[in-house]
Amino acid sequence: MLNNAVEFIQEIIKDFSPEIGIILGSGLGELADEYCNIAINYSDIPGFEASTVAGHKGRLVFAEINGKKVVMMQGRFHFYEGHSIQKVVFPVKVMKKLGVKTLIITNAAGGVNPNFRPSDLMIITDHINYMGTNPLIGANDNSMGERFPDMSEVYNSELIELVHKVGDSIGVDLQEGVYMALTGPSYETPAEVKMAKIIGADAVGMSTVPEAIVASWAKMNVIGISCICNSAAGVSTVGLSHEDVIKAANTAKDKFKKLVKEVIRKI
């Protein structure tokens, strides 16, 4: 199935060989509208499925940004949509086979750290997998990665440094911290957010970790950036809604795009 998808895509993109992959999170998909040389709908790609979440398109977009060849996922597959964890990470394996060396994973997240404000951007320094599963369960594809991969440095420290430098140089303030993934789709209870804080999380969300595990396993360099869209439940007294999350992502999207474009230039 993986080879079918890769061959299908390569027939369309010909000799366009992307070196950077970007997974665009909720409300952050505009980058793929701005830069788009070739777009392929997920529903056409063998092994991909259509995205079911409002605010997420479902297509793979190929473009040259600041001199680099990039493939963007405009919309991702979430575990909470009912996709198997293998389906969630399938596009990452495809990107690896297409030649992607560096994967930028973005998401919308809830702020657990009380210093975070809606529309802040957070560089992910590490993660906690609280999804109760792991995308590497099952037969191991030794051609991609090893059976028991080291996860000591999923988010490459030199790249974290680079993102900070880029943020400084273009005047985009950045937070940094640990991202904890839960399955969703319900948001957390205040008690769960309290637990998240106690065990070391700065932000909570429903994505990213499966993709980061697979990318790290396949020896890709990973950059993670969260858009903090709300204070997680109980951190502030305001209730949560998907609409508010999208609104906060919209507020952040210009600085987000600026940051990502500049990071691409510097990679």
Ligand code: HPA
């Ligand atoms: N929790 C989990 N996922 C999220 C949140 C949240 O508060 N905000 C945006 N995505």
